[in-house]
Amino acid sequence: QVVNTNMFMAQFGFCCVYFVFMADNLKQFFDQTSQIHISQAGWIALLAVPLMALCTIRELKALAPLAALANAVYLVAVCIVLQQLFQYDRPTSSLPAVADWSTLPLFFGTVMFAFEGVAV
Numbered sequence: 001q002v003v004n005t006n007m008f009m010a011q012f013g014f015c016c017v018y019f020v021f022m023a024d025n026l027k028q029f030f031d032q033t034s035q036i037h038i039s040q041a042g043w044i045a046l047l048a049v050p051l052m053a054l055c056t057i058r059e060l061k062a063l064a065p066l067a068a069l070a071n072a073v074y075l076v077a078v079c080i081v082l083q084q085l086f087q088y089d090r091p092t093s094s095l096p097a098v099a100d101w102s103t104l105p106l107f108f109g110t111v112m113f114a115f116e117g118v119a120v
Contacts, residue, residue, distance in 0.1 A: 017113060019044050 023043035030036040038046070057063060099107070 014113065019047060022047055 020040070023040045026043045026047075027038065027040055030038065054063075054066075
């Protein structure tokens with residue numbers, strides 16, 4: 001029971017992080033590119049509706065087209081990142097070798113977030 005509770009809490013936390021991540025990115029994008037200014041909480045509310053609809057799907061077969069679309073979008077995003085990486089060559093000597101101690105909690109949060117797929 002303790003393991004199930006911890007797994008639930010971890011997965012719930014990861015879902016919250018995903019919502020905040022998506023809302024922050026949408027807010028930044030629309031604030032810079034349009035006249036649409038919605039708060040982070042507003043974006044989370046707007047995202048909750050379609051994501052709750054996705055949660056009602058009971059068969060994985062129904063998610064296959066969405067997964068294929070997501071893979072295509074992911075591939076395009078990786079290509080854009082690589083293009084930007086190679087277009088603007090920045091010497092690695094200008095980057096810090098070690099980060100500041102104040103970013104250590106962010107590092108541990110990132111590492112824990114990377115292991116979120118373990119529960120699946």
